[in-house]
Amino acid sequence: MIDIKDLSIVFGSGRLRVEAVKGLDFHVEEGEAFGLVGESGSGKSTVLRAICGLAPIARGSISINGNKVTEPRGRQFYSTVQMVFQDPYGSLHPRQTIDRILSEPLSIHGQRDQDLRIVAALEEVGLGPAYRFRYPHQLSGGQRQRVAIARALILNPKIVLLDEPTSALDASVQAEILNLLERLRTERGLTYILVSHDLAVVTHLCRRLLVMRNGEMAELTDSSTLRRGQPASAYTRELIRATQGFARAKALSAVPRRICGKAADPLNSAEHMHSGGKNTRPRSP
Amino acid sequence: MGNLATSSRRGRLRKWLTTNEPISRGQARLGSAYRSWLAFSRNPLAMLGLIIVLALIIIAIFADQIATPSPVVGGDLRTERLQPPGENHWLGTDNQARDIFSRLVHGSRLTLMVVMLVTVIAMPIGLLIGTVAGYMGGWVDAVLMRITDIFLAFPRLILALAFVAALGPGIVNAVIAIAITSWPPYARIARAETLTIRNSDFVLAVRLQGASPFRIITRHIVPLCIPSVIIRVTLDMAGIILTAAGLGFLGLGAQPPTPEWGAMIAAGRQFIIDYWWVATMPGIAIFVVSLGFNLLGDGLRDVLDPKAEK
Numbered sequence: 073m074i075d076i077k078d079l080s081i082v083f084g085s086g087r088l089r090v091e092a093v094k095g096l097d098f099h100v101e102e103g104e105a106f107g108l109v110g111e112s113g114s115g116k117s118t119v120l121r122a123i124c125g126l127a128p129i130a131r132g133s134i135s136i137n138g139n140k141v142t143e144p145r146g147r148q149f150y151s152t153v154q155m156v157f158q159d160p161y162g163s164l165h166p167r168q169t170i171d172r173i174l175s176e177p178l179s180i181h182g183q184r185d186q187d188l189r190i191v192a193a194l195e196e197v198g199l200g201p202a203y204r205f206r207y208p209h210q211l212s213g214g215q216r217q218r219v220a221i222a223r224a225l226i227l228n229p230k231i232v233l234l235d236e237p238t239s240a241l242d243a244s245v246q247a248e249i250l251n252l253l254e255r256l257r258t259e260r261g262l263t264y265i266l267v268s269h270d271l272a273v274v275t276h277l278c279r280r281l282l283v284m285r286n287g288e289m290a291e292l293t294d295s296s297t298l299r300r301g302q303p304a305s306a307y308t309r310e311l312i313r314a315t316q317g318f319a320r321a322k323a324l325s326a327v328p329r330r331i332c333g334k335a336a337d338p339l340n341s342a343e344h345m346h347s348g349g350k351n352t353r354p355r356s357p
Numbered sequence: 358m359g360n361l362a363t364s365s366r367r368g369r370l371r372k373w374l375t376t377n378e379p380i381s382r383g384q385a386r387l388g389s390a391y392r393s394w395l396a397f398s399r400n401p402l403a404m405l406g407l408i409i410v411l412a413l414i415i416i417a418i419f420a421d422q423i424a425t426p427s428p429v430v431g432g433d434l435r436t437e438r439l440q441p442p443g444e445n446h447w448l449g450t451d452n453q454a455r456d457i458f459s460r461l462v463h464g465s466r467l468t469l470m471v472v473m474l475v476t477v478i479a480m481p482i483g484l485l486i487g488t489v490a491g492y493m494g495g496w497v498d499a500v501l502m503r504i505t506d507i508f509l510a511f512p513r514l515i516l517a518l519a520f521v522a523a524l525g526p527g528i529v530n531a532v533i534a535i536a537i538t539s540w541p542p543y544a545r546i547a548r549a550e551t552l553t554i555r556n557s558d559f560v561l562a563v564r565l566q567g568a569s570p571f572r573i574i575t576r577h578i579v580p581l582c583i584p585s586v587i588i589r590v591t592l593d594m595a596g597i598i599l600t601a602a603g604l605g606f607l608g609l610g611a612q613p614p615t616p617e618w619g620a621m622i623a624a625g626r627q628f629i630i631d632y633w634w635v636a637t638m639p640g641i642a643i644f645v646v647s648l649g650f651n652l653l654g655d656g657l658r659d660v661l662d663p664k665a666e667k
Contacts, residue, residue: 124565126564157561166559169382169385177567205379
């Protein structure tokens with residue numbers, strides 16, 4: 073579905089030249105949820121932005137369905153690939169109603185039955201028609217993120233790029249959004265690339281994942297290995313330890329593990345979910 | 358009983374407007390407008406400004422009914438010249454024996470016309486140039502902004518003078534000259550606003566839906582720039598009126614016998630010591646209207662500012 077070969081992304085030139093991503097290779101199967109993990113500044117979001125044309129490709133190639141992406145991306149591309157942004161407070165136009173926000177992609181692509189499709193899209197993300205004519209400032213963070221997901225899905229894309237879709241939300245809402253994303257993926261056969269610094273989020277949603285460090289691949293692994301705490305590379309182990317280190321006291325881990333409802337594992341423990349905010353990201357020492 | 362019915366109907370209307378769950382596009386838009394109005398009407402100075410501006414509009418519309426004496430043809434030159442304010446002539450008469458009140462009332466049409474034409478010409482130009490420069494960046498930005506800088510480098514009245522001198526005196530040419538000289542600040546503001554939102558996620562999201570730059574600018578960026586430009590235009594209204602009056606005063610704006618306020622001051626200047634009312638009355642009119650627009654602009658800033666969260 074998605075093929076990335078020797079991808080390099082460079083910002084600036086001369087002395088200001090920064091190579092954000094250096095020769096990255098990976099492949100994502102159709103219907104798969106693929107995770108990109110790493111500390112902040114590791115280039116994981118930049119990869120997503122390069123896929124949808126928001127960051128320049130310096131070297132290498134990105135292919136969707138075997139076709140190399142064009143520069144600039146065509147309308148066809150955007151009806152196949154959509155993106156959900158990290159911050160639901162910044163990704164919705166502050167002066168447009170939800171209705172207007174959702175009808176925009178439909179009118180750009182000249183599609184009919186806007187009324188029906190908007191109601192259906194809201195329904196699908198668990199928002200009733202009562203929300204249709206509200207403004208974003210009348211919604212909570214979780215509701216806004218649902219609207220953003222509805223907007224991404226309204227064109228029936230095959231691939232959805234998720235850029236830390238839950239890191240701006242609080243713990244209970246995080247779980248709701250993750251379950252929603254999981255349900256949508258199985259129902260519609262979507263392909264996800266999920267970027268997150270939060271190992272719990274990634275292991276919840278993705279089977280295979282790529283650990284990135286300084287713009288390079290550190291390790292290609294899968295979530296069960298990670299859950300068992302046996303990754304191959306030392307860096308990933310450090311990353312896991314950083315996550316656990318946040319729990320501080322052992323006593324805290326006795327707190328009932330309710331939010332993710334997953335098997336007992338250090339990555340999914342409740343206190344970790346609570347520390348999942350942007351400011352408390354795990355860092356390797 | 359009837360009173361009760363109306364008050365309950367009003368209550369229902371208010372509930373309909375302030376509901377959190379509007380059921381149509383129109384209701385959502387009206388509800389948001391109603392909330393802005395509630396915020397605006399809480400500011401007494403802004404309301405005063407609004408009343409002054411509304412009064413100006415009403416006076417301009419009903420000028421013929423409000424002031425019956427002709428503003429152009431005076432009375433008997435031997436007996437009715439330069440009369441002080443009194444019963445027959447509320448604000449006195451000028452040196453052509455014309456009723457000053459009538460001239461002021463009819464002059465409001467000219468003032469309003471100048472203000473509206475300048476807005477209609479200058480605001481779209483400024484918005485377009487500013488948003489395009491801000492969104493496109495690169496050499497488009499450089500070229501458009503240098504042109505703006507060139508216009509900004511000239512003192513406004515002097516540039517307007519030059520244009521009027523080239524186009525010939527007259528109120529329409531004065532309007533064009535003022536419009537040509539007043540768009541650069543709007544372009545600057547629109548560009549600054551655009552720069553702050555061009556890389557925001559909601560604009561990127563629309564880009565990722567495949568929207569063209571034209572669509573992004575007109576449908577997503579311009580609506581966010583309009584409030585600050587409207588505020589600036591309203592605050593500039595006073596300056597526009599004064600520039601028009603200044604051109605009239607210099608004899609390059611409205612030509613006699615048109616009752617233009619600036620030209621009226623110029624005419625009254627010759628005998629300001631002995632017959633003070635001839636120059637003072639139009640001066641007060643200009644002052645009141647300028648103040649009204651300024652107060653209105655200040656109030657609008659509080660309501661429309663996109664950065665002030667409701």
